[in-house]
Amino acid sequence: MATLEWADGKLRFIDQTLLPAQEVIVETADYRTVCQAIRSLKIRGAPAIGVAAAFGVLLAVRRPHLSGPGELLAVLDEAVRDLSATRPTAVNLFAAMRRMERSARGGGEMTVQAILARLAAEALAIQREDIASCRAIGECGADLIPPRSSLLTHCNAGALATAGEGTALAVVAAAARRGNVVRVFVDETRPLFQGARLTAWELVKQGIRTVLITDSTAGSVLARGDVNAVIVGADRIAANGDTANKVGTYPLAVLARRHDVPFYVAAPTSTIDPAVPDGSHIPIEERDEGEVTTFAGVRIAAPGVSVYAPAFDVTPGSLVSAIITERGILRPPYGESLAGILRGENAGGKGNGR
Numbered sequence: 001m002a003t004l005e006w007a008d009g010k011l012r013f014i015d016q017t018l019l020p021a022q023e024v025i026v027e028t029a030d031y032r033t034v035c036q037a038i039r040s041l042k043i044r045g046a047p048a049i050g051v052a053a054a055f056g057v058l059l060a061v062r063r064p065h066l067s068g069p070g071e072l073l074a075v076l077d078e079a080v081r082d083l084s085a086t087r088p089t090a091v092n093l094f095a096a097m098r099r100m101e102r103s104a105r106g107g108g109e110m111t112v113q114a115i116l117a118r119l120a121a122e123a124l125a126i127q128r129e130d131i132a133s134c135r136a137i138g139e140c141g142a143d144l145i146p147p148r149s150s151l152l153t154h155c156n157a158g159a160l161a162t163a164g165e166g167t168a169l170a171v172v173a174a175a176a177r178r179g180n181v182v183r184v185f186v187d188e189t190r191p192l193f194q195g196a197r198l199t200a201w202e203l204v205k206q207g208i209r210t211v212l213i214t215d216s217t218a219g220s221v222l223a224r225g226d227v228n229a230v231i232v233g234a235d236r237i238a239a240n241g242d243t244a245n246k247v248g249t250y251p252l253a254v255l256a257r258r259h260d261v262p263f264y265v266a267a268p269t270s271t272i273d274p275a276v277p278d279g280s281h282i283p284i285e286e287r288d289e290g291e292v293t294t295f296a297g298v299r300i301a302a303p304g305v306s307v308y309a310p311a312f313d314v315t316p317g318s319l320v321s322a323i324i325t326e327r328g329i330l331r332p333p334y335g336e337s338l339a340g341i342l343r344g345e346n347a348g349g350k351g352n353g354r
Contacts (some may be wrong), residue, residue: 003043003045003048003159003160003161003162004043004048004051004052004055004056004163005105005145006055006058006123006124006127006162009029009062010027010028010029011027011029011034011044011052011055011056011059011061012025012026013025013026013037013043013052014026014160014318015037015042015087016041016042016043016044016160016197016198016251017040017041017042019160019197019198019201020197020198020200020201023024026042029059029062030059030060031056031057031059031060031079031082031083031250032082034052034053034055034056034083034084035056035083035085035086037052037086038052038053038083038086038093039086039087041192042272043241044194045089045156045157045160045161045162045233045244046091046093046155046233046234046235046236046267046271047089047092047130047134047161047162047163047167047268047270048093048160048161048162048163049086049087049092049093049132050090050092050096050126050130050270051096051123051126051130051162051163052082052129053084053086053093053096053097053126053132053225054096054097054100054122054123054126054141054171055123055127056079056083057076057079057080057083057097057100057117057119057123058075058100058116058120058123059078059079059209060075060078060079061073061075061076061079061104061115061116061119062116064165065180066112066244068112069112069115070113071112072104072115072116073104073115074103074106076097076100076119077106077331080097080100080101084097084279085098087234087285088283088284088285089235089236089244089282089283089284089285089311089312090235090236090320091235091236091270091271092132092235092268092270092271095270096126098123099122099126100119100123101123102347103118103119103121103122104118104229104320105253106118109133111300113307121306127163127347129212130162130163130164130268131162131164132164132269133163133164133269133270133326134159134162134163134164134165134166134170134268135170136163136174136326137167137170137171137266137267137268137324137325137326138165138171138174139174139331140171140325140326140328141171141172141174141175141264141266141322141324141329142171142175142177142178142180143172143329144171144229144262144264144322144324144329145171145175145180145228145229145290146179146180146228147179147180148180148182149175149180149181149182149186149228149229150181150182150183150184150185150219150226150227150228151175151181151183151185151224151228151229151230151231152184152185152186152187152218152227152229152230152231152252153168153169153170153172153184153186153187153195153199153230153231153232153294153333154187154189154215154218154230154232154245154246154248154249154252155186155187155189155195155232155233155245155246155248155249156189156194156195156198156199156202156233157169157199157232157233157266158170158198158199158203159202160198160202161233162301163191166202166233167233167234167266167267167268167324168231168232168233168264168266169202169203170266171231171264171266171324172184172203172208172231173206174206175272176206176208181208181209182209183208183209183210183211183259184208184209184210184211185202185211185218185221185226186199186200186203186210186211186212186213187212187213187214187215187248188212188214188215189214189215189246189248190215190248190325191291191292191309192291194246195232196212200212200331205223210240215248218251218252218255222255222256222258222259223259225249225259227256227259227261228261228262229261229262229263229264230252230253230256230262230263230264231264231265231266231267232245232246232249232252232260232263232264232265232325233245233265234264234265234266234267234271235268235312236266236271236273236276237261237265237271237272237273237323237338238273238276238277238278238279238282238317239272239273239274239276239277239278239335239339240277240279240317240334240335240338241316241317241318241320241323241332241333241334241335241338242278242279242280242314242315242316242317243267243279243314243315243317243320243323244263244279244282244284244312244313244314244315245265245309245313245315246312246313247310247311247312247313247314248313249313249315250313250314250319251313253315253316254318254319256319257319262322263315263319263320263321264320264321264322264323264324265315265320265322265323265324266323266324266325267323267325268325268326269325269326269327269342272338272340272341272342272348274338274339276295279315279338280313281312281315282312282314284310284312284313284314285310285311285312286308286310286311287307287309287310287311288309289306289309291309292307292309293305317332317334318332320332320334321336323337325347327339327341327346327347328341328346328347329347330347
């Protein structure tokens with residue numbers, strides 16, 4: 001399943017707002033359509049947003065009759081601003097924009113065609129790297145999943161959230177291929193039901209036994225001893241290991257600690273933001289109140305009620321048993337292990353438990 005594809009100068013993507021009822025592919029040559037798709041969650045998931053935004057920049061500058069490199073760079077700057085304004089929390093978006101800017105400006109005096117070629121190569125490299133990263137995260141994280149495991153996940157960190165097989169769900173899939181996964185509990189993930197609509201759809205397609213639960217049921221299955229590990233993705237990881245992920249992740253981490261269940265975060269190193277010292281500095285996107293007050297177009301909340309609708313919450317690094325990256329498994333103290341992996345040092349390793 002290819003969530004994002006670049007072909008014939010156009011970006012093709014699955015409209016995730018229509019899943020699972022309809023599998024609709026959108027094709028566009030307009031970067032503004034990409035902006036709208038990211039903002040409206042037609043494209044979502046931190047790695048996928050970064051890849052899509054890179055191709056969005058490429059779409060913006062692939063216009064005819066540019067007068068020269070100066071005009072191309074002006075168009076690029078406008079596109080980067082527009083794409084960067086779509087979603088504030090996922091750091092992969094900003095990392096991709098920096099790479100595209102460096103690629104456009106990093107070759108000295110160049111022609112329009114030369115800059116376009118560099119940008120195309122960079123966008124495709126970002127996509128390829130994410131595919132490879134997903135594969136490595138899956139194989140690395142599967143070492144943490146013992147035989148006959150029941151897992152619990154929140155939101156969607158699968159193929160729909162990346163250019164590859166996913167982050168958290170790549171671990172699930174790799175462990176399942178080894179025969180180590182008995183079932184996966186999937187939080188429905190209110191208010192937009194990414195677990196019920198997207199994660200359950202992906203897992204069922206892969207033939208993995210999937211049990212959908214309401215968000216408020218997670219504590220009960222953990223208390224009954226039905227879960228061997230919780231595994232989630234991330235949209236940004238602070239320098240100290242605090243992690244931003246879909247709202248509802250933090251209480252899962254608290255519950256996992258209460259019941260002595262390992263809580264794993266799976267994310268590529270591009271999700272690490274060393275400029276953010278801790279979770280209190282991570283910008284948290286707030287969504288429109290209609291996502292909470294309505295369901296399937298029908299209002300379910302009392303008229304006049306006020307709404308607080310953050311898209312993400314922050315899980316302290318102290319509650320995270322391990323961070324699974326494409327370069328290995330990181331353990332506390334995260335200030336040291338995260339800094340080391342960003343310096344290119346090898347991560348440690350394998351094994352079950354905390």
